[in-house]
Amino acid sequence: MVSYRTKVAEPIRLPSRVERERALEAAGYNVFNLASADVYVDLLTDSGTGAMSDAQWAALQRGDESYAGSRSFDRLERAVADVMRFPHVVPAHQGRGAENVLYGSIVEDGDVVLNNTHFDTTRAHVTNQGADPVDCPVSGAREPDADGRFKGNFSTDRAREVVSDVGADVVSTVVLTITNNSAAGQPVSVQNTREVAQFAREIDATFVIDACRFAENAYFVKRDEPGFEDASIADIAREQLGYADAIVMSGKKDGLVNVGGFVATDDESLFDRCKHRAILYEGFPTYGGMAGRDMEALAVGVREAVTESYISGRIDQVRQLGESLAEAGVPVYEPFGGHAVYLDAASLLPHISHESFPGQALVCELYLEGAVRGVELGSFAFPDTDRPELVRLAVPRRTYGAEHFDHVVEAATAVMDRRESVSGLTLASEPPIPELRHFTAELEPVRASAPSTE
Structure with missing residues (x-):
């Protein structure tokens, strides 16, 4: 330890x-x-309330506060590409800012959005776009004493029932939250991630991973999912996140910082839409809602999280x-x-x-x-x-x-x-x-x- x-x-x-x-x-x-x-002891949230490392504090000192073309953004972009696999990054002031950028770009009035379990801000952003958030937890997820190692998984059976009721063309987005905060922080298996990705492809929906606690989830995969016991946390995280079309991230969790977040994707068209929405709601695409020094600390934190x-x-x-x-x-x-x-x-x-x-x-x-x-x-x-x-x-x-x-x-x-x-x-x-x-x-x-x- x-x-x-x-x-x-x-x-x-x-x-x-x-x-x-x-x-x-x-x-x-x-x-x-x-x-x-x-x-006295504040356990309200783990979002932005932790202590940064000495390496993160040192990184703050080299923050490039340029409005456009910041070197600090370049370091954050490289860290996300290295650790999380996605080449295009749109920074935001925190997770809910990133949710606004992403869901405002892909969710429309009358849509249905499926999630293993929507958290509060995610549900609010979906409804704010005029869409209907629908939870698809697996059996036992809402039972505190039920057995199971991956009770955070997404039920594709439940999702198919929803599609049968409303039609595939209405389901624009499928979200997988790892770990599943509203289901007691339970992890999601890589196998389930693969199944959800395949389901999203079948109905032509955008597959999003809410990656706030991606490193914690990778730890449980290494510990409990057969075939991953010898894999590194970093390799597990890259594989699991790589099944998504985009990720939304609060840096205040597994980014190990007190502020910040981002959307990341390998889809050029989606990146372009998110980038322009971010200009309206967050800031220029190379700083978003973050100071350069905070992007520096987040770049270090993303790498530290998978050690x-x-x-x-x-x-x-x-x-x-x-x-x-x-x-x-x-x-x-x-x-x-x-x-x-x-x-x-x-x-x-x-x-x-x-x-x-x-x-x-x-x-x-x-x-x-x-x-x-x-x-x-x-x-x-x-x-x-x-x-x-x-x-x-x-x-x-x-x-x-x-x-x-x-x-x-x-x-x-x-x-x-x-x-x-x-x-x-x-x-x-x-x-x-x-x-x-x-x-x-x-x-x-x-x-x-x-x-x-x-």
Whole structure:
């Protein structure tokens, strides 16, 4: 397991119980509205929250901030070509900017977009284009205790049912998210990727891989998929990504940076469409939404992500947190994913109905107990879907140590011990885009009904 030596330290403090209660109430029982100073261990997301390496910090110093023809873009373009196989790159300020560029170029009003499981921003971009996002998870993907090593796979059987219902000409895009964030960070096999690529060719759809966690996915392929045990992480990643027509990437995950993303493709026509859309929404094609120094750091991070020492240490840390929670009796989704441990809120809080958001209630109780911030990925984040009631504890890369995770386990155990006293929540206000309501909506506790006087 790789280890790190700390060069910069940031002090953090555990707010008192009274402070936590006041902060949560002021935040409308939505932890997105909390100030970071009010959080002790922040597992809200692994997106852009990790620590960069000394090589990345050094690379920042050579950033070329030219508006056009930046040398820093050339380095990013070479890194993407070397590691991910695609010669054409359109940079963006982050993953959702890249989604806007790509899906705005290939998805039209009335289309259907298939995905193993759409994540929140992906679903929102698809619906924003007037299209219908349809999930195609495999059997067991939404069952926290179901067996299986590649529960993130895409069900081509389900996809063919959709095509039979709506017609192949309506399905413009097929997306494969690796790892499958909305299915508890579960990996996708290379064999499944091949099958999805073939299916997309059969119906003449654009095949996109959401590659945010491509290196983590390659680790699971090496560990669990027959025929890949002797392959390198880098070789697995290149093969798996190579089946796609295009990839969309948030550099804030397996790019190991705090900002940035891109679209990459080997299709000249698609590249041209994305490049011109990027000029409108992101910036000139050789910087997009990124500063030169950030492209430099991302170029280094993409290469670091596929090194065996880094990725094995990354996955081991998440696994150790999951095993510690499971040993304490906390219900968790198994097997553990690559970037996060997912708590099974429905099992932990069975007395709270789906309509009262058991996942969000658990998120709030973890904060109240130990100033631990996670995120709900159930009925609150994904309204009108049949997603399981999960709470994600996303682990920032190269950031926290064992003592922080011990604290998380203690907080979760304490909540579990007093679970019967936990009440559900109800919406107090929500934004107009339901796919994104969990970012800004406010809630309030469900009040117990007064006893009847009759």
